[in-house]
Amino acid sequence: MKPNKRSRISHDNISPTVESNFDHLPDELVVSILASLSSSANTPADLAGAMMTDRRFRQLAHSKLVLKKASMGCLAVRAKNWSEAADRFLQRCADAGNLEASYILGMIRFYCARSRRTGAALIVSAANGGHLEAIFSLAVIQFNGSGVSKQDRDLTLGAGLCARAARLGHVDATRELGHCLLDGYGVTSAPINGRLLLQRAKQRDAENERQQASLGTLHQKTHHANTxxxxxxxxxxxxxNAAHCSDKSPIEEIGDMxxxxxxxxxxxxxxxxxxxxxxxxxxxxxxxxxxxxxxxxxxxxxxxxxxxxxxxxxxxxxxxxxxxxx
Ligand SMILES: [Zn+2]
Ligand SMILES: [Zn+2]
Known part of the structure; x- marks a missing residue:
């Protein structure tokens, strides 16, 4: 059978036409198209592919609007692909006001690269913007005294952060606060309220499980930072260490962590x-x-x-x- 004429047109043949069409569009319109692409991208490669089209695309793809709107899929760099370029990309997105980028990069810097100060600052920035996972992660850091000594833990601040995330509907924070109230950890003991919160967290879990089952989703949703x-x-x-930025000193391995x-x-x-x-x-x-x-x-x-x-x-x-x- 004779092949369809359209299917025989190669990418190399199409590209110049597409590029020349975009050449006539004003920057604002191209930025708006790229912002739409970045907000719906399923993988980091989707936006990276557009950036590679030409120099103008690369510049426009770095505009604040495009980076602020970058979707979770677009930010979901795999650990095995981590590089200085990936760190820079997430930092640019965070600088543009992308809360997911702030949180993901903050967690990577804090736990993986052990840049505790810059990592914590990024997580705080996401939390200040209302990012629920970031607020809860700060609570975990405070409860454990992560990055500082055990004596520097701030249980009251941890419980306060949990309360803030719980008020906004975060299930893990609701559960954590329930336990805090049960045993007076960082708050004044209030067992009745604690049990109510644990019950609420359980109900929310059951609702989420029912919702997942109705959507045919079998796996628990995990935030990309945790993945x-x-x-x-x-x-x-x-x-x-190979993935860690080459101009930085190697990550010191501490036994039995x-x-x-x-x-x-x-x-x-x-x-x-x-x-x-x-x-x-x-x-x-x-x-x-x-x-x-x-x-x-x-x-x-x-x-x-x-x-x-x-x-x-x-x-x-x-x-x-x-x-x-x-
Ligand atoms: Zn854990
Ligand atoms: Zn056990």
């Missing part, structure tokens, strides 16, 4: 013995009680083996009643 962290720490130290046992979290301790451990089995470690509750649901409930199971066959019940995961 990046998980991927980053699953690489060898050599690969991590633990990863959060919630596989969807990705956070690594910033100092030894930072994360809380499962009080029953003492073999799982968590950055937050939200992660402990999530991991409990995802399977730790069946693998958690209490240390004193030989003398206490109902050890797991105690563990649940201790109120870490509901």
């Amino acid at each position: 990046f962290l998980s991927e980053w720490f699953s690489q060898t130290p050599e690969a991590r 633990r990863l959060c046992s919630n596989a969807l979290c990705g956070r690594q301790e910033t100092r030894l013995h930072e994360f809380r451990r499962c009080s029953a089995c003492a073999s799982a470690y968590y950055c937050s009680r939200a992660c402990q509750a999530a991991d409990w649901k995802m399977g730790h409930r069946t693998s958690c083996m209490p240390r004193n199971q030989e003398i206490n066959p109902h050890g797991n019940q105690n563990h649940v009643q201790e109120g870490q995961p509901e």
